[in-house]
Amino acid sequence: MSALGKILRKPIEFVSGEYGMAAVLLLLCILFSVLTIEEKSPEGTKAGNKLTDDIVKLIEQDSVNFPKEIRVFIAAGKGKSGEDFVDSLGKGLDSKGINVIGKAVGDTLRIKKAIQATGEIDLIATTSLMRNFPVFDSFLGEEREVIRASSMVVNDTLIKGEKTTLIAPRTYLWPIFLTPVNLRNITSQIAVIAILAIGMTMVIITAGIDLSVGSMIALSAVVATSIIEKMGGAAEAGTSVFLIASLAGVLVCTLSGAFTGIMVSQFSIPPFIATLAMMQVLRGIAFKIANNETISDVPANFQWLGNGLSYGIPNCVILMIILYTLAHIMMNKTQLGRYIYAIGANAEASRMSGISPKKIKLIVYAICGATAGLGGIVMASQLQSGAGNYGVTYELMVIAAVVVGGTSLFGGKGKVLGTLIGAFIIAVITNGMNLLLLGSETQMIVLGLVILVAILIERLRSGEWRNAVGG
Template identity: 85%
Template sequence: MPALGKLFKKPLDFVSGEYGMAAVLLLLCILFSILTIEEKSPEGTKAGSGLTDDIFKLTEQDSVNFPKEIQVFIAAGKGKTGEEFADSLEKGLNSKGINVIGVMVGDPPQIRKAIQAAGKTDLIATTSSMRSLPVFDSFLGEEREVVRASSMIVNDTLIKGNKATLISPRTYPWPVFLTPVNLRNITSQIAVIAILAIGMTMVIITAGIDLSVGSMIALSAVVAASIIEKMGGAADAGTSVFLIASLAGVLVCTV
C-alpha cells in the first residue's frame, strides 16, 4: 500500500500544485480526443498519392483480379480538393504504367455519363466522401461483395462487383477534437473569453466588482450596432462610421 501511495503521490502533487489548471486542461484534451475518434480519410493530393500506391500494390499482389492492364476510371466531386485528387491520381497511375480511361470531376449525373462514355471499366477510383453514392451501383453490377483486403494491399474496404470494383483512399482513426476546423473554433471561442476576462480584470482593478462586465459589453455592442445601422448599415458604412460607433459604445459604458 505505501508503494502504491508513492506511485500516485507525484501525479497528485502535480495536479494539485501550481500546474493544476494546466494538468486538468491536458486531461480534458486527452479525454475529448479519445471520445471523438472517428474514421477519417485524406483529401486532395495526399489522397490521390496514397490511392496510387494502393492500386499499384493491388496489381502487384493480386494480379489475377487486378492485372496491370486494368482499366481505371477516376471520379471526384466538384471543388479544389476533388480536382487535386483526380490530377494527383491520374499522374501517379500513368507514371506506374496503369491505364486511366477517363477522369471526371463533377456531380453524380456528370460522372454517370462520363463512365458510360468511357466504355469497359474494371476499377472505379473515387474519394471516400463519394464511395457510398448510388451513381456507381449500376457499374458494379447486381452481384457485389465487400472485400476486406489485407493490410499489405490496402487498409480499407473494396467493393467488388461482377462488372467492376470500387476503391477509395484508405481510412484512419483520428479524433474530431483535434481536426484543424475544431481547433480554429476553440481558439476563436478562447479569444471571446479572453476579451471578457480583460474587461473583468479592468473593472476589478478600478471598481472592485466584476458583476456588470457582461451587461456593459452587451450595451456597448447594441449602441455601436445601432449607430452603424442608422449611418448607412454595415455594407455602406466606412471606417470613420465604425470608429464613431465604437467610441460611442465605449463612452456609454463609462458614464
C-alpha cells in the same frame, strides 16, 4: 491531519499550483480527443495522392487480378475537392505508367453516362464519400465482395464485382476535437469571455466582483452599431467610422465601470449590490438605444475583427493575446499591479502604507468596463449586429473562467495567465460537450460543478476553511 487529507494533499497542491490548471487543460484535451474519435476520409489532393499509392501497392501485391495494364476510370463529385481528387490521382497514376481511360467530375447521372461511354473498365477509383452510391451498382454486377485480406494495404476500400472493381481512399480514425476548424472555433468562441476575464481578474483580486460585464457587452455592441448605422450604415460607413464607433462603445463601458468603482469605493456599497444594480441599468439602456430591436445595418467588412484571419489566426485571438500580454506585464511589473494585489490581501494595511484603496478600486472597475467594452465590440463584429440581449449570463462564464484559473474570490491571489487557462478550460469543456451532443441542462450541471470544485480546491489548499465559524 486525517489519512484522507494526507492522500488528497498532494493532488490538491498540484492542481492549485502554477502549472496545475495547465495540466488539467491538457488532460481535458486528451479526454475529449479520445471521446470524439471518428472515422474520417481524406479529401481532395490528399485523397488522390493516397489512392495513387494504394493502387500501385495493389498491383505489386496482386499482379494476377490487377496487372499493370489495368484500365482505370476516375470518378468524383462536383466541387473543388472532387476536381482536386481527380486531377491528383490522374497525374499520380500517369506518372506510374498506369492506364487512365476516363475521368468524370459531377453528379451521379453525369458519372454514369461517362462510364457507359468509356467501355470496358477494370477498376473504378472514386472518393470515400461516393463509394456506396448506387450509381456504381450496375457496373459492379449482382455478386460482389469486400476484400478484407490482412495482406491488402487497401483493406476494406476494395469492392470486387463481377464486371469491375471499385476502390476508394482508405479511411482513418481522427478526433473531431483536434480538427483545425474545431480548434479555431474554440479560440474564436472564447475570445470574448477571455477578454472580459482580464478586467474581472483584477476586480476579484481586490476582493470585489462585477456582475454588470454581460450588460456592458450589449451596451458596447449597441452603441457601436448604432453609430455605424447613423454614420452611413452598410452602404457608406468606412474604416474611420468603425474606429470611432468602437472607441465610443469602449469609452461608454469604461465610464460605466468607473461609475461602479465610485459607488463601491467612495460610498462603500458592496460590489455585489452595486454591480447587480448596474447590470439592470445598463441592460435597460442597451435595449433603449436599440429600440428593442437588432441593429444590423452595418457593412460586411465590420466582421474583420471578429471573424477575420491574419496569417491563419483569428484577429480576435490576436487581440486577446496582445491584451493578456499587456495585462500580465501590468500585474507583475508595475506599481499598479502590486497595489491591486496589496489591496486584495489587506485593504487596511495597504491604506496605512500610503496606498489609496479607493483610487485603485476605481481604476480596476474602469479597466473591467474597458475590457467588457472591447468584448462587446468583438461580439458585434462576430455577429455583424448589436442588440440589447447580447452577453446574457456571460458574467457567470467570466467569473467561472477567473475562479477556475486559480484567482481567489476572497481577494489577494490570482494570475492573469491563470485566467486565460481557466477560460480555455471552460471553452474546452463546453465544446467537448457540444461535440458529444450533450444537452444544455447537462452542460449547466457540469459547468456549475466545475466552478464549485475550483473554489473547493482553493479553500482546501489555503486551509482557511478550518477557520470557519462553528468549524
